[in-house]
Amino acid sequence: MRNILVISKESKELRSLFRSVRGNVNRNDSKQLGVSIETNTVNPLRFDIAFLDLDLIDWQKRLLELRHSLPVIAFSKADVHKAVAAMKLGATDFLEKPLKAEVLMQVIRSHKKRILDNEYGFDETIGTSTVMQEVFGLIKKAAVSESNVLITGESGTGKELVARAIHKWSPRKDKSFVIINCSAIPDTLLESELFGFEKGAFTGANYTKKGLLEIADRGTVFFDEVGDVSPLFQTKILRVIQEGEILRIGGTHTITVDVRIIAATNKNLGIATKKGFIRDDLYYRINVINIHLPPLRNRMEDIPVLVAHFIKKHTRKRKDLLIKGISDEAMNVLVNYAYPGNIRELENIIEHAISFANSQKILPVDLPAHLQRTPSQKVSPSLKLKETLKSVEKELIWAALQRSGGNITKAASELGIHRQQLQRKLKSVKIET
Ligand SMILES: Nc1ncnc2c1ncn2[C@@H]1O[C@H](COP(=O)(O)OP(=O)(O)OP(=O)(O)O)[C@@H](O)[C@H]1O
């Protein structure tokens, strides 16, 4: 976290309090924390978190101005009504006056850890490219607003990850995040899945079942693959968005649901709408905030930080060896590949390399064979015959194991060798099963 904004008239007392807190937080940290105490409105984009004094007369107006740009922690004398009103208007948290150093430390620490502890991204979403910085800004903005969000991007660009980040950062964070995979629910099951049913509604309905939308009440619904929805599905979701009501099958009265909608698609919804596959009114309702995730090939500068992140994330899968990094040559292979499967593919490549590596650094031989054949790297002249054969062997074994779901007997039979022989080879090439 770089900067804290405090808006209050009690600047004198708060200045010394925040100064001591800052001193404490900074002592254990290389990233320095700044604090500005203001009485007037300032540009919130320069800050990472705001503390707003609700004893200011126009606190509502200020909260509304701030909450679109950053998390706002409200504070005032103990007053339940004010606290509830502030939370309703989008405050992330409420603290009672007099503010105490320990409580402030705790709040700042938790936000620090969750927002910007990762200097290479926002929470678990990594990226240093300018486009990703814009995406992080939009995530923050979407998190603090109640507007519906449409996330677009090719497969594997991080749409679900971003949707989760928005929920996690929104005031709805303590309620459910429900994923509805639009293309996986057939029309015949649609109503029972989305709206649920009452006991006795139809033969076999021996109990009352809540639908997914009711489960998501006061939380977030993630409509995944919204570009593939049937016309019936579209009509049903639209009603929920417009009316905020559902009716269980066999039910006699409607139930109000309060859900925030995030939708994702790898299709161009604008075109699908023009062609008549998606209803205009649905498109406009969900596309209030649009977050587009560019393909990885258009933000190759993110590759080194993503690689470091995935090595850290997956290194514990190797029990015998701690993989700490990657050689320059291997990185060179990675930055010369086009990634049709985007970040998901890069992550799989790193997982694969970790299971193959023989040293603490990932080398080009540890990367999947199809990467080695990219034009930049064709056949590496530095590879000796023995190493090359070993790497091809590893590759074939790994692929067979993937196909057999880790079943050694099946993989061995596919490779045309005995089970024991495969086990010996696994030991010699160090693949964990
Ligand atoms: N910026 C990122 N930083 C770290 N990990 C990422 C990033 N983007 C994606 N990932 C990882 O890549 C994988 C794929 O991401 P995700 O499932 O969110 O993609 P998607 O866009 O929903 O793909 P699909 O359209 O195929 O469903 C996940 O394991 C996710 O954690």
Ligand SMILES: [Mg+2]
């Ligand atoms: Mg997805």
